[in-house]
Amino acid sequence: MPELPEVEAVCRRLRKQALGAEIAAFQAQRPSVASPQTPDDIARATDGARLRAVRRRGKNILIDLTGGSTLRVHLRMTGDLYVIPDVRFRPVTARAWFELSDGRALIFDDSRALGKIHAYPTPEIENVLGHLGIEPLSKAFRPETLIDAARKSHKPVKLLLMDQTIIAGLGNIYAAEALFHAGIDPRLPANRIRAARLRRLHAEIVRVLRTAVQSASIAYMSPGRFSEAESFPLAVYDREGENCGICGRRIRRIPQGGRSTYFCPGCQR
DNA sequence: AGTCACCTGATT
DNA sequence: AATCAGGTGACT
Numbered sequence: 001m002p003e004l005p006e007v008e009a010v011c012r013r014l015r016k017q018a019l020g021a022e023i024a025a026f027q028a029q030r031p032s033v034a035s036p037q038t039p040d041d042i043a044r045a046t047d048g049a050r051l052r053a054v055r056r057r058g059k060n061i062l063i064d065l066t067g068g069s070t071l072r073v074h075l076r077m078t079g080d081l082y083v084i085p086d087v088r089f090r091p092v093t094a095r096a097w098f099e100l101s102d103g104r105a106l107i108f109d110d111s112r113a114l115g116k117i118h119a120y121p122t123p124e125i126e127n128v129l130g131h132l133g134i135e136p137l138s139k140a141f142r143p144e145t146l147i148d149a150a151r152k153s154h155k156p157v158k159l160l161l162m163d164q165t166i167i168a169g170l171g172n173i174y175a176a177e178a179l180f181h182a183g184i185d186p187r188l189p190a191n192r193i194r195a196a197r198l199r200r201l202h203a204e205i206v207r208v209l210r211t212a213v214q215s216a217s218i219a220y221m222s223p224g225r226f227s228e229a230e231s232f233p234l235a236v237y238d239r240e241g242e243n244c245g246i247c248g249r250r251i252r253r254i255p256q257g258g259r260s261t262y263f264c265p266g267c268q269r
Numbered sequence: 270a271g272t273c274a275c276c277t278g279a280t281t
Numbered sequence: 282a283a284t285c286a287g288g289t290g291a292c293t
Contacts, residue, residue, distance in 0.1 A: 003287060032275090059288075076288050078277080093277090112277050114288070155270075164289080172287055237287085258272070260285085 002059060002075040004136070004169030005212035009220035010081050011056045014063070014106075016221070017083040022050045022101035023065070030113060033096045037118050045069035045119035046098065058132045058168030062125060070122040072129075073108065079115030081108055132168040136205055137213070141167070143195075143202040150190040150198055157193060158186035159257045161205070170205065173237045174212060176262050178205040180236045185268045186261045187254070236262040 002010070023046045028039035049065035056062065061081065063071040073081055084090065087105035090097060095113055098106040108117060120128055134141050149166045150157070160166060161175040170178070179186050182201040184193065193201075215232045235245060239262060240253035247266035254261050 006287085074288080076275095077286070110276095112275090112286085114276055116289095159270095162288090174287090257270095259287090 003171035005216040009216035014054045024101045025099040028096040030095045072118045074116045076114035078112040079110040133166040143199040146202045153190040157190045160190040178208045
């Protein structure tokens with residue numbers, strides 16, 4: 001589910017459904033959702049507050065509240081955040097929820113229970129997220145940004161792309177997809193890739209993410225729970241053994257940084 | 270720079 | 282029973 005495009009889609013849906021809503025109560029089915037903070041910390045920051053704005057920074061969802069607090073929600077691997085008409089309809093995988101004054105509920109649904117909700121004074125958010133790198137869909141993300149970062153790193157370029165302190169929001173799927181479309185072998189040390197190819201990679205990162213945001217926003221906004229997070233075809237991700245749509249060679253899967261990287265040995269060199 | 274722990278559920 | 286999963290931070 002959630003890399004930058006899916007998180008962005010959740011933010012858009014939240015704005016549509018819950019901006020202005022008032023929080024009546026916070027409940028944590030699993031206290032660790034707030035760790036190292038406590039459910040009481042979250043309740044204190046949110047009781048009686050209204051949702052003022054919903055922002056995204058990398059894969060973080062930021063909910064600014066009246067009263068001066070901001071919630072930071074991280075979906076990690078399996079999290080989702082959505083509004084339902086009545087808290088009694090929540091799924092068993094609801095790890096925490098906010099009861100809204102209008103009777104609805106904002107559900108933090110997370111089957112794997114790795115996601116987090118934290119509360120901070122709004123101005124502190126800058127420091128909390130200060131380690132994050134550039135937003136890849138912002139104007140500030142230039143080819144030179146990538147070229148400079150690559151020059152300083154000898155790790156495999158796929159791991160560079162997934163480093164949140166360099167680019168905020170790229171994850172395993174879209175890093176692999178961008179590298180495929182740029183024709184770059186994910187194993188290449190970043191500092192051994194020529195500037196011209198990094199320019200191409202920059203363009204493909206932006207293109208892949210924009211496409212995915214569009215797709216995810218439509219998928220998440222349609223009524224009911226999303227089940228197919230990716231409704232547009234991925235070129236290499238999760239396609240080990242299939243034939244590449246461009247050159248026909250078998251797509252490979254290799255471990256990188258403890259996770260799977262998919263790539264086409266014909267197209268990516 | 271690489272490995273592991275955090276969790277649950279789906280798949281092999 | 283074993284392996285894998287789109288993330289991240291804390292270890293070695």
